[in-house]
Amino acid sequence: MKIEVYSPTIKRKEMDAVLTAMVEDKIGPGEQAKFLIQTAREKLKFDYCLALRSPAFALFFALKSLNLEKGQGVVISALSPLYYQQVLDDLGLIAVYCDVLPSTCVMSRETIEKALESKPEGLDIRAIILHHTLGFLCDALVIAELGIPIIEDCSQSYGTLIQESAAVVDEQANDGSGESSAGNTGESKEKASQEGAGAVPSGCVGVFTILGLEERDMLTSGGGALIYAGSRRSSRLRDSSVLRNLAELPQEYGLPDMNAAMAVVQFREAAKNLTKRREIARLYTQSALRTRHKRFVQNDVTCQKTGGKSAEDDSPQALPVEYNNYAFPLVLETGLKDVKAYGRRKDIAVESAFETTLVGSGQVLPEQCPEAYSLSLRTVLFPLYPRLRFPDAEKISKLIQTLP
DSSP states (O other): OOBOSOOOOOOHHHHHHHHHHHHTTOOSSSHHHHHHHHHHHHHHOOSEEEEESOHHHHHHHHHHHTTOOTTOEEEEETTSBTHHHHHHHHHTOEEEEEOOOTTTSSOOHHHHHHHHHTSOTTOOEEEEEEEOGGGOOOOHHHHHTTOOOEEEEOTTTTTOEEOSOHHHHHHHTSOSSSSOOTTTHHHHHHHHHHTTTTOEESOSSSSEEEEEOSTTSSSOSSSOEEEEEOOTTOSSOOOOHHHHTTTTOOGGGBOOHHHHHHHHHHHHHHHHHHHHHHHHHHHHHHHHTTSSOBOOOOOOEEEEOOSOSSTTTTSEEEEOEEOOOOOEEEEOSSOHHHHHHHHHHTTBOOEETTTTBTTTTTSSOTTTSHHHHHHHHHEEEEOOOTTOOHHHHHHHHHHHHTOO
């Protein structure tokens, strides 16, 4: 049987939750959606949130809430999802395409400044949408210094954590007496890391943050999205009152309870799934290091620390990031078709990483964003998901090691 690149992590717990929601004779937006928001708040520490039927709705309302007018500009990555363009067109907004860093596949302040320099004369830029592509984080706090409102899309970056304090993780790995428990330290550190101890999740800088729940997002409900504001982990002022004004949207916009029930389980099981992803990625990385192909790098990002003993302690600092292993991409030094064909012979699917992005679909011209265009021609993804059996992971690892 062919090993596919993506597979939603839906297990018995998700199935039971959906069935339970169905037998309660109310499958539309209701109590399960409210419970999902409560569960997500425990993980993301936001002030207010809406659960909607699609990320397209979430982006639409985020842009509407910024009071943008027709003809104004919005900066987006050339590697953004296709629906971004549709939403901007529906609102009469002008997309300003931004290139990415070739080492990270995400936008930076420098690439955004370059896009602003080349924008049409007289175009008023009123927003930036930061898509944390393949789970890699943009340096959002540095980009926010441009003074343009930001919307963050963390659909692929849930679980990518800014390590605010490794000391906190070490402390929680102790047995409570201040001394490490012999034989249990490694396990406790792993648990503390899974739970995000001493870490800040992505999505704490934007005015609004979108967390998609589509089939190929990091968490899935079979379709839908959360849009939230007012992160309590951030020192930046984020007014959630605008979102509260949308609380009475017609129920046709709301996330159905069947989908919400599945998402609740996804949040609860996320730590275990992240650990499994990390184990598989380590195996692949060992093989990739023996090839001439390149991997993306997650750079440090700037974070506003709080609770320090002095103003200097609370000043913005560049901090390391723990990647969520949303995917295992490789930037090829050989032809993409050859690698895909090699995978087919081994019954392993290998996909173009950016085929369904704006630049990959031809909506952005190569000369507009040359780095993104080059990556769209050379970047592939290999199967990586928690349900992957270890023998299959070993088979994929051997494929990576012997790539042409």
